[in-house]
Amino acid sequence: MYSIESMNILQEWFSKLPGIGPKSARNLAYHLIEMDPEEVKQFAQDMYTARLAVRHCPVCGNLTDREICSICDDDRRDHSTVCVVRDVKDVMAIERGHEYRGVYHVLQGELSPFEGIGPDELNLASLYKRIEDGGIKEVILATNADVKGESTAIYIAKQLEKYEVTVTRIAHGVPIGGELQNAGDETLIRSIEARRPY
Amino acid sequence: MYSIESMNILQEWFSKLPGIGPKSARNLAYHLIEMDPEEVKQFAQDMYTARLAVRHCPVCGNLTDREICSICDDDRRDHSTVCVVRDVKDVMAIERGHEYRGVYHVLQGELSPFEGIGPDELNLASLYKRIEDGGIKEVILATNADVKGESTAIYIAKQLEKYEVTVTRIAHGVPIGGELQNAGDETLIRSIEARRPY
Numbered sequence: 182m183y184s185i186e187s188m189n190i191l192q193e194w195f196s197k198l199p200g201i202g203p204k205s206a207r208n209l210a211y212h213l214i215e216m217d218p219e220e221v222k223q224f225a226q227d228m229y230t231a232r233l234a235v236r237h238c239p240v241c242g243n244l245t246d247r248e249i250c251s252i253c254d255d256d257r258r259d260h261s262t263v264c265v266v267r268d269v270k271d272v273m274a275i276e277r278g279h280e281y282r283g284v285y286h287v288l289q290g291e292l293s294p295f296e297g298i299g300p301d302e303l304n305l306a307s308l309y310k311r312i313e314d315g316g317i318k319e320v321i322l323a324t325n326a327d328v329k330g331e332s333t334a335i336y337i338a339k340q341l342e343k344y345e346v347t348v349t350r351i352a353h354g355v356p357i358g359g360e361l362q363n364a365g366d367e368t369l370i371r372s373i374e375a376r377r378p379y
Numbered sequence: 380m381y382s383i384e385s386m387n388i389l390q391e392w393f394s395k396l397p398g399i400g401p402k403s404a405r406n407l408a409y410h411l412i413e414m415d416p417e418e419v420k421q422f423a424q425d426m427y428t429a430r431l432a433v434r435h436c437p438v439c440g441n442l443t444d445r446e447i448c449s450i451c452d453d454d455r456r457d458h459s460t461v462c463v464v465r466d467v468k469d470v471m472a473i474e475r476g477h478e479y480r481g482v483y484h485v486l487q488g489e490l491s492p493f494e495g496i497g498p499d500e501l502n503l504a505s506l507y508k509r510i511e512d513g514g515i516k517e518v519i520l521a522t523n524a525d526v527k528g529e530s531t532a533i534y535i536a537k538q539l540e541k542y543e544v545t546v547t548r549i550a551h552g553v554p555i556g557g558e559l560q561n562a563g564d565e566t567l568i569r570s571i572e573a574r575r576p577y
Contacts, residue, residue, distance in 0.1 A: 185433060185442055185443060185444050185449075186444060187425075187428060187429035187432045187433055187444045188429060188433060188442065188444075190425050190429060191425060191426060191429045194422045194425060194426070198407055198410055198411075199406055199407070199410050200403055200406060200407075205398055207468075207471075208397055208398060209396055209397070209398075210429075211442075211467065211468060212396055212397050213396075213426065213429070213430060214429065214430060214433045214442060216430065218427075218430050218431060221426060221427055221430040222427050222430075224392045224426065225423035225424070225426045225427040226423070227385075227388050227389060227392060228389060228392070228411065228419060228422065228423045228426075229416075229419055229420050229423040230385060231385035231386060231388060231389045231408075231411070231412065232411060232412060232414065232416050232419040232420075233416060234385045235383060235385055235386060235412045244383055244386065244409075244412060245383060246383050246384060246385045246386075251383075269409065270405075270409060273405075
């Protein structure tokens with residue numbers, strides 16, 4: 182069978198990336214081989230440089246290429262309100278709304294007993310420490326609305342009972358712009374249960 | 380807006396790759412940042428190494444990381460039959476069938492006057508030279524069955540008239556395993572025109 186060793190290696194690397202099937206991996210490998218060598222060099226360098234530069238913010242667990250992340254470092258934000266999320270993509274998603282002015286705490290995971298992920302595997306110790314250090318008035322639990330996300334929220338809420346902080350959970354219901362009839366059964370039940378005066 | 384410079388650069392690189400949209404590019408960048416730094420280093424190195432190692436075979440234009448490609452270098456293949464294809468992916472596709480025992484000539488493109496791609500932009504000079512050097516009995520034109528592929532085949536057939544070689548074109552018709560009624564109109568017309576005694 183005709184094959185080129187360095188192409189196979191490249192293809193293998195690409196196929197390890199999320200969402201890249203064998204066919205895409207092959208196409209990416211071919212594309213790279215046809216790129217200008219200087220460009221590939223720059224790509225490879227930027228890749229490694231980024232990996233070395235980006236780390237987790239020691240305060241909130243968010244990704245950053247500075248000492249602490251630009252959100253924790255921002256005086257104009259409300260540091261008394263902490264929104265707890267599963268991962269960095271959740272931070273990005275909330276930030277895209279340009280409305281939330283508090284800060285974050287990124288758990289870097291969610292409770293999942295079957296996968297062996299318990300509280301110690303989550304970025305929780307630093308959350309307790311932040312609260313103990315004072316200045317935090319409200320902790321918003323913004324983990325996902327599925328089983329893992331809910332268990333994680335319930336667990337954290339329980340742990341935070343001993344502190345003088347308000348613990349809230351983000352609202353769940355029919356999505357804005359969505360059609361009522363397209364919302365899932367569970368969503369509709371929750372949206373009616375959680376109804377508010379109009 | 381919260382963003383990390385090195386992540387943005389990484390995302391930009393990924394979004395330049397074929398078939399990678401902005402959302403996939405973001406996911407790939409996040410994935411890479413969570414990978415082991417040593418692994419990222421290896422990936423980056425393999426990428427650049429592959430780009431430097433792989434070049435076009437001076438005989439046929441196929442990709443290779445050796446002096447000449449493993450097909451041109453294979454004594455067990457029939458070097459008197461040359462299959463002319465548009466690009467390296469076509470070679471791979473035919474090789475997957477494990478049936479063709481001749482060699483190839485990779486044009487690295489197809490005629491496309493609107494994009495300014497004329498005969499001089501294709502890997503044709505080396506095809507003529509191969510024929511002039513002797514030993515080639517048949518040239519199979521296996522360019523695509525679309526307008527560009529057909530014009531390219533017609534052009535090459537014309538150029539090869541002056542040589543003592545048999546010029547053939549691959550067959551077109553209803554795909555094996557496909558339903559007749561799902562084949563395109565043009566395919567059906569061609570398959571009836573090109574019918575053969577049973």
